[in-house]
Amino acid sequence: MIDETPVLDDHLHLDPDAHRGIDAVRDFARVGGTHLLVVNKPSWHLGVEAETGEDFRDVFERTVDIVADASSELEGRAWPVLGVHPGLISRLVDDRGFTPEAARDLMRAGIDVAAEYVESGDALALKSGRPHYEVGDDVWDASNAVMRRAFEHGAALECAVQLHAEASEDMTEVADWAEDAGMPAHRVVKHYAGGRLKGPTPSVMSEKDRLETAAERGEPFLMETDYIDDPDRPGAVLGPKTVPRRVRWLLENGREEAVRIAHIETPKRVYGIDTEATLASAE
Template identity: 70%
Template sequence: MTDPDTPVLDNHLHLNPDNGRGLAAVDDFRRLGGTHLIVVNKPSWHLGQDVEGGEEFRPVFDRTLDVVAEAADRLPGTAWPVLGVHPGLVTRLVDDRGLSPERAGDLMIEGLELAADYVAEGEALGLKSGRPHYDVPEAVWEASNRVMRRAFSLGADLDCAVQLHTEESEDLTVVAGWAEEAGLPAHRVVKHYASGRLAGPTPSVMSEKDWLREAAERGDPFLMETDFVDDPDRPGAVLGPKTVPRRVDWLEAEGHAEAIRTAHVETPRLVYGVDTEATLDPGGENG
């Protein structure tokens, strides 16, 4: 098991305290040596598809804050929320609700602006946005890019990170350039579900061994994640909450101690401005 003095951060997972494993997943993470979590809100359509404006995202965000506070109490480190609007919502709004792409984009921006209020109040660490990872009509793609660029301008105003859900790619320099144009440094843009190689944003590497080995050998800033979805209808989807601590042990056995420090101490500080060492109490909970 990982040295208890070593921070171990899962940079992107979801917790479903109502219908999923919830805090039991946090306990699994901790038992294997996990110390810190960044918890991203579940997609808003889990509360239904009838959101008509930004305020209706509030129950999703508030429920996320509640479970993050409970998770933090169970960890030797802490947990932070990242709030935003899943880019897949655009398809549900356009295809299922019949909204125009422009109106769908407006509604999603309203949700992002509400999430930004939580960041401004110190209740959330950053924002989540992006664009669909699947083929969509050009008008939907343009609307999604407009939403994402609004997230960058909000991140710049708030001096906070923006996590992105996007198509699979090893080169998002154009997207990072949009962030820079908005005043948000490219390193504060995080591509969730990244492989071991990425140009532009900071990669949040899915904790598959081959991808982690490549990221470790490259030596650039990176984070580690599972994208644990905590969905009882998809029990084997993505990776489980024990994976990041196990992969940290594996990286250590492979001789990548420097990469462990990069992913769990230096890059969280660079991207989010958090100190995973100062917030770690190896002998207790919620350091």
């Protein structure tokens, strides 16, 4: 721990089969990290070319298993976040010959399976979103339909939905869709966010300039690395030690309130998790 505070990385990936896996968790813990939200890797990165919603279950099971292993390395614990990566729609349409409508249906079926894990208590939240790159209107509409299915489950299960989506400082329309489904907007989490965002809760990439912006605003935010645990892209995104190091930097610069917001208050508000109590129970 760092000055007795919980330290949560809100979004990273662990490969259950190759590369660093649990060694990355040990790196995180060694420099003061205590809690992790582990998002399943894209299905095709784990060798799954889904034809039905049930085909995603193997991805989810392997993620749940490595998260259990990760928890045993932490002073706090780790939780799984499960869903379907929005980039899958391009793989289905461009490479596998699916129509956008068929891709939509398959991806929604995968979200339905992920929701079963949340309902049973084996996962904390869902992941969905839409492409962060240029796509045609039919693919865009299909992607939005997948995301809205995730919001329906978020409402029914009273859980958060993490979004992989385009860079933006205003996603109020998407937050409104969540509320239309019966899900509070603050439970929508924009992964890979900057320090300023209207609508969803920002999960801020842990770069100093973004964190300074978030800290200045004094509004709810989370911190993440989006560590991808990919041996073919060893320098991609941020490493697993980054969040604890940035927490230490924030504290050294008098940003105690920002640390409390990101690692205690916002996790409780968005996910219903108590990072302080889970530390105490691990002692």
